[in-house]
Amino acid sequence: MADLDINDVSMSFVDRSGKELRALDRISLAIEHSEFVCLIGHSGCGKSTLLNIVAGLLTPTSGAIRCAGAVVSGPAPERAMVFQSHALLPWMTCVENVHLAVKQAFRGASRSELMDRAEQALKLVHLEHAIGKYPFEISGGMKQRVGIARAFAVQPKVLLLDEPFGALDALTRSSLQDELVRIVETTKTTVVMVTHDIDEAIFLSDRIVALSNGPAARIGRIWKIETSRPRDRLKLTTDFEGIKYRKEILEFLYKKEPFPQLAS
Amino acid sequence: MLHRLQQPWVASIAIFVGFICIWAWFTTTTSGSGSAADAEYARLAGQSAPGQQASAIPSPWAVALRGYELIAHALDRDNPNNLGIAWHLLYSMGRVALGFTLALAVAVPLGFVLGLWPACYRALDPFIQVLRPVSPLAWMPLALYTFRDSTISTIFIIFICAVWPMLISTATGTASVRAEWLNVSRVFGVPRLEHVTRVVFPASVPMILSGMRISIGIAWFVIVAAEMVGAQSGIGYFIWNEWNNLQIASMIVAIVLVGGIGLALDVILKRIGERLSFRE
Numbered sequence: 251m252a253d254l255d256i257n258d259v260s261m262s263f264v265d266r267s268g269k270e271l272r273a274l275d276r277i278s279l280a281i282e283h284s285e286f287v288c289l290i291g292h293s294g295c296g297k298s299t300l301l302n303i304v305a306g307l308l309t310p311t312s313g314a315i316r317c318a319g320a321v322v323s324g325p326a327p328e329r330a331m332v333f334q335s336h337a338l339l340p341w342m343t344c345v346e347n348v349h350l351a352v353k354q355a356f357r358g359a360s361r362s363e364l365m366d367r368a369e370q371a372l373k374l375v376h377l378e379h380a381i382g383k384y385p386f387e388i389s390g391g392m393k394q395r396v397g398i399a400r401a402f403a404v405q406p407k408v409l410l411l412d413e414p415f416g417a418l419d420a421l422t423r424s425s426l427q428d429e430l431v432r433i434v435e436t437t438k439t440t441v442v443m444v445t446h447d448i449d450e451a452i453f454l455s456d457r458i459v460a461l462s463n464g465p466a467a468r469i470g471r472i473w474k475i476e477t478s479r480p481r482d483r484l485k486l487t488t489d490f491e492g493i494k495y496r497k498e499i500l501e502f503l504y505k506k507e508p509f510p511q512l513a514s
Numbered sequence: 515m516l517h518r519l520q521q522p523w524v525a526s527i528a529i530f531v532g533f534i535c536i537w538a539w540f541t542t543t544t545s546g547s548g549s550a551a552d553a554e555y556a557r558l559a560g561q562s563a564p565g566q567q568a569s570a571i572p573s574p575w576a577v578a579l580r581g582y583e584l585i586a587h588a589l590d591r592d593n594p595n596n597l598g599i600a601w602h603l604l605y606s607m608g609r610v611a612l613g614f615t616l617a618l619a620v621a622v623p624l625g626f627v628l629g630l631w632p633a634c635y636r637a638l639d640p641f642i643q644v645l646r647p648v649s650p651l652a653w654m655p656l657a658l659y660t661f662r663d664s665t666i667s668t669i670f671i672i673f674i675c676a677v678w679p680m681l682i683s684t685a686t687g688t689a690s691v692r693a694e695w696l697n698v699s700r701v702f703g704v705p706r707l708e709h710v711t712r713v714v715f716p717a718s719v720p721m722i723l724s725g726m727r728i729s730i731g732i733a734w735f736v737i738v739a740a741e742m743v744g745a746q747s748g749i750g751y752f753i754w755n756e757w758n759n760l761q762i763a764s765m766i767v768a769i770v771l772v773g774g775i776g777l778a779l780d781v782i783l784k785r786i787g788e789r790l791s792f793r794e
Contacts (some may be wrong), residue, residue, distance in 0.1 A: 340794045384793065
């Protein structure tokens with residue numbers, strides 16, 4: 251049984267003039283246990299909308315999401331999320347931010363046990379020195395590490411990442427990608443990640459799902475990334491296999507599904 | 515040397531000195547060179563010349579001297595008709611503190627509730643919008659009639675003018691917590707009570723404090739007028755009393771003190787705001 255089952259999901263919004271806008275059109279996708287799936291597509295195509303539906307933050311107009319067999323009816327820590335804008339609460343220290351999430355996931359645990367879990371999660375992303383610091387005292391990359399620690403700390407069935415590295419510089423981004431790969435491999439977590447970075451998608455994914463352009467986006471094409479793990483970032487940019495995926499994805503995004511403004 | 519003179523505070527001092535010079539020039543020349551015409555005018559108007567001189571705008575040094583006298587006797591209270599200026603200021607500050615605290619106790623919890631339940635906000639909004647623009651002094655006769663006590667009335671006036679900015683900014687702050695923070699609560703399953711106390715409240719603290727800062731400014735603004743109408747003490751009463759005695763220098767000293775205290779209140783609330791608000 252798939253860990254996450256997206257079954258015939260459509261999403262429509264009603265704009266101000268009362269006109270119905272179809273954002274997602276009958277999307278079906280089954281994600282296996284400990285699979286890493288990246289959703290890719292032009293900005294505005296609805297990939298973040300799809301992720302928010304999986305998270306339970308949005309209710310689809312039709313269709314359903316099943317997580318480990320159970321129908322999703324709202325947000326829950328079993329589908330923890332790493333947000334694009336780190337979304338740390340600025341009035342809490344890093345460990346308090348993680349603790350707030352851990353506390354809800356492990357009800358009945360003692361306070362010291364919860365603090366322990368929160369600290370362990372921060373150690374997992376190499377932030378033991380930032381435990382008592384406030385978010386404004388640490389860098390953007392470190393904030394996103396706390397966001398990742400918070401999501402892993404609740405031991406989710408499926409981890410959702412919404413362009414988590416979009417605001418970071420290239421070097422910080424690669425080190426966080428390495429960090430993510432390491433943790434996902436040890437915890438065997440199922441991951442769904444939204445990104446617009448093709449190299450990032452190839453480096454991280456088992457499967458890349460490209461959405462067609464909105465409105466009424468559908469699944470355009472799926473690539474299975476067969477490259478063996480652990481993957482070498484440098485080799486991926488020079489090896490035939492890596493180049494092939496890159497070329498195909500670029501072709502899909504720029505030829506078959508060009509950005510609407512470029513096509514007209 | 516030159517770039518030191520370009521510092522803003524150098525310009526501030528220059529403006530101040532310039533202002534004093536102009537003030538001194540006007541107040542000394544009108545009583546000196548124009549005295550003949552003034553005396554004639556005074557006779558035509560049926561006034562005596564010395565009386566006319568006493569009511570003219572005093573020179574800066576006269577005001578400074580009067581300021582020194584007032585401050586030297588600031589703490590006098592042996593004679594109820596001759597209360598020191600410090601006591602008047604204390605009375606005013608006490609009334610502001612009481613009215614402001616009452617307003618705070620009503621506005622923040624109520625604003626919080628209105629922010630959490632937008633339907634309540636919409637239901638109460640017409641009343642807020644009608645009551646808010648009413649000049650606080652318009653309440654004065656009604657307050658005096660209802661409470662039959664001038665001190666309670668002035669405190670009520672302070673309450674009624676301080677309550678609106680705090681109420682509206684608390685409600686707005688509570689209702690406009692960033693979506694990403696609300697999503698954190700939803701995704702990680704933070705229960706309602708903890709969500710309200712640990713997410714919504716800290717997120718709206720900066721708005722609550724900016725509402726408090728606006729309110730304390732308005733309260734200090736209004737106390738002077740309220741005390742002119744309905745009090746036997748306080749700095750507003752003092753200014754009005756000095757006007758009746760034609761003590762222009764005392765009035766100017768009082769105006770400067772009112773301004774200074776208003777500034778101090780604002781700075782204190784700004785500091786408190788910086789300490790209690792989160793940083794990003």
